[in-house]
Amino acid sequence: MTAAGPAPPSLGRRLTSSEDGVAVLALALFALLPVVVSGYSIYILPQYMLHGVMAMSLALLWGRGGVLSFGQAGFYALGAYTMGLCYRWVPLVNPAYAGMLIAFAVGGLLAAVLGYFLFRAGVRSAYFVLVTLAVSIIAEQVAVSQSQITGGWNGMYIDRMSLTLGDAVNVSLFDDAPMYYFVLVVVVAVYACLRWLAHAKFGKVLVGIRENEDRVLSLGFDVSAYKTATFAIAGALSTFAGALYGTHAGFVAPSLGGVLFSTEVVVWVAIGGRSSLLGAFLAAIGVSFLSNYLSALIPAYWPLILGMLFLAVIIFFRGGVAGALARWTRQPATRSAGNG
Amino acid sequence: MAELLRTDSLTKTFRGLVANSEIDFSLDAGEIRCIIGPNGAGKTTFISMISGHQAPTAGAIWFKGRNITGLPVYRIARLGILRKFQTPTVFDNLTVYENTELAVLATPTPPRERYAKILRTLELVRLAEVVAQVVGTLSHGQRQWLEIGMLLARDAELVLLDEPTAGMTAEETHATGELVRRLVEELGLAAIIIEHDINFIRDLRAPVTVLHLGRILVEGSFAEISGDAQVRSVYLGDA
Numbered sequence: 001m002t003a004a005g006p007a008p009p010s011l012g013r014r015l016t017s018s019e020d021g022v023a024v025l026a027l028a029l030f031a032l033l034p035v036v037v038s039g040y041s042i043y044i045l046p047q048y049m050l051h052g053v054m055a056m057s058l059a060l061l062w063g064r065g066g067v068l069s070f071g072q073a074g075f076y077a078l079g080a081y082t083m084g085l086c087y088r089w090v091p092l093v094n095p096a097y098a099g100m101l102i103a104f105a106v107g108g109l110l111a112a113v114l115g116y117f118l119f120r121a122g123v124r125s126a127y128f129v130l131v132t133l134a135v136s137i138i139a140e141q142v143a144v145s146q147s148q149i150t151g152g153w154n155g156m157y158i159d160r161m162s163l164t165l166g167d168a169v170n171v172s173l174f175d176d177a178p179m180y181y182f183v184l185v186v187v188v189a190v191y192a193c194l195r196w197l198a199h200a201k202f203g204k205v206l207v208g209i210r211e212n213e214d215r216v217l218s219l220g221f222d223v224s225a226y227k228t229a230t231f232a233i234a235g236a237l238s239t240f241a242g243a244l245y246g247t248h249a250g251f252v253a254p255s256l257g258g259v260l261f262s263t264e265v266v267v268w269v270a271i272g273g274r275s276s277l278l279g280a281f282l283a284a285i286g287v288s289f290l291s292n293y294l295s296a297l298i299p300a301y302w303p304l305i306l307g308m309l310f311l312a313v314i315i316f317f318r319g320g321v322a323g324a325l326a327r328w329t330r331q332p333a334t335r336s337a338g339n340g
Numbered sequence: 341m342a343e344l345l346r347t348d349s350l351t352k353t354f355r356g357l358v359a360n361s362e363i364d365f366s367l368d369a370g371e372i373r374c375i376i377g378p379n380g381a382g383k384t385t386f387i388s389m390i391s392g393h394q395a396p397t398a399g400a401i402w403f404k405g406r407n408i409t410g411l412p413v414y415r416i417a418r419l420g421i422l423r424k425f426q427t428p429t430v431f432d433n434l435t436v437y438e439n440t441e442l443a444v445l446a447t448p449t450p451p452r453e454r455y456a457k458i459l460r461t462l463e464l465v466r467l468a469e470v471v472a473q474v475v476g477t478l479s480h481g482q483r484q485w486l487e488i489g490m491l492l493a494r495d496a497e498l499v500l501l502d503e504p505t506a507g508m509t510a511e512e513t514h515a516t517g518e519l520v521r522r523l524v525e526e527l528g529l530a531a532i533i534i535e536h537d538i539n540f541i542r543d544l545r546a547p548v549t550v551l552h553l554g555r556i557l558v559e560g561s562f563a564e565i566s567g568d569a570q571v572r573s574v575y576l577g578d579a
Binding site (some may be wrong): 204205208214215216217218219221222223 | 391
């Protein structure tokens with residue numbers, strides 16, 4: 001209980017007002033990084049940033065809408081394979097453009113159709129999680145079994161993209177720094193769009209659905225339409241990011257869409273703070289880095305460490321790092337439940 | 341006054357158990373109606389069918405001359421029929437302002453008029469002073485008022501109030517009665533109220549419908565109802 005008087009603004013608002021500053025700072029640091037650093041970091045960071053885009057899509061879906069999905073990596077892998085197939089099959093236009101566009105559309109459409117039937121039928125919480133787990137398994141299995149198209153276990157090689165504009169412009173992104181900056185621009189654009197969406201009416205209704213679905217429905221909002229739209233946006237974004245990942249990594253294998261990687265995405269978002277887009281993005285990069293480093297150093301123990309980190313967050317920091325920071329840097333919140 | 345809501349032989353059975361049986365009910369625009377009856381009489385089932393939370397087994401519901409039987413909850417809410425649940429159903433982790441804002445966002449109110457509408461509503465339900473407070477920290481009575489406020493902010497024409505004074509002090513109950521009267525007299529709303537508190541019902545001076553075993557036992561003024569021998573035996577007698 002708090003005393004009457006000027007009450008502090010909500011945790012959500014405090015989080016976002018401080019988050020904007022951190023976002024500008026973080027993205028500016030990313031922009032400067034290639035000036036001082038070169039080599040492997042600049043090569044690998046865009047991949048982690050694209051993981052981060054996928055994490056942000058889950059932060060929107062789970063953190064705002066309260067809909068947890070273990071299927072985002074399935075969409076990511078779909079995007080990478082789509083990019084590979086575009087390089088093989090699309091004539092005349094720049095296959096990378098076709099790949100990005102088709103990946104976005106196919107991912108969004110697939111998620112919309114799946115979401116439409118699931119949410120109309122009232123599939124919720126744990127049952128929805130199970131279905132999305134199945135999506136990951138299906139994605140991996142299809143990639144394995146359709147080997148004449150996907151290359152099966154051997155995977156598929158994908159060319160690095162170029163930026164073209166008619167015959168006049170042709171900028172190869174084969175080198176690491178140009179590709180890095182291209183991905184960074186994409187990240188900034190995606191973050192800006194998602195941030196806008198989260199603060200618009202759409203985002204507010206999503207938070208309402210997370211907090212009390214019955215009340216939102218009884219106020220006259222078509223809850224299943226909102227959930228379907230959110231799942232479609234998250235699906236489109238993950239697939240789009242996966243397409244870029246494919247052309248950056250130059251290779252995609254079935255495990256990219258598997259349950260293991262899907263679970264890792266959920267862990268990133270939980271650690272970063274599911275109600276913070278930036279938290280999810282940075283956690284994806286940070287944990288991926290750590291994962292890459294430690295899995296080489298102590299391969300046997302890394303999954304154990306990651307699992308314990310996840311448990312610690314679930315038990316002690318329901319709002320993840322972002323939620324904990326927001327609570328410590330400002331006065332104690334009036335709410336005890338936190339924002340997660 | 342024009343008829344706002346009508347039900348024709350509205351019936352609901354749950355696996356053979358009859359919850360509502362052929363209820364013919366009519367409510368005028370701007371009317372308050374109390375529904376009373378012993379536990380299990382089918383009161384909540386009745387308003388659940390009007391709000392769309394339950395589909396009738398048989399019969400029809402008409403709102404402003406339009407058949408709304410079996411429409412989904414959100415479509416019925418958009419027509420102006422808004423429901424307050426038995427236990428306060430609000431967003432406990434959000435502020436009073438954010439709660440009311442969500443209700444206003446469900447209306448076609450232009451963005452620059454939303455703020456004024458939210459504050460106007462909160463003044464009406466006596467929550468203007470706690471506008472920035474997180475709802476989970478409010479008293480039970482204040483949460484009940486917030487939920488009623490959200491129905492108003494949603495431009496309700498007919499409010500369905502399921503035990504609006506449950507868990508309230510005598511003082512809060514009295515204030516709630518005044519609030520409901522103001523909604524009807526100043527805003528022209530119609531209300532269907534399920535209540536157990538006999539003093540509250542008497543103070544409202546509204547017509548009463550008595551349900552018993554899923555049927556309408558009798559309808560009339562509070563004086564008529566309390567003098568009715570049948571009602572006394574099934575309900576008031578053991579109150």
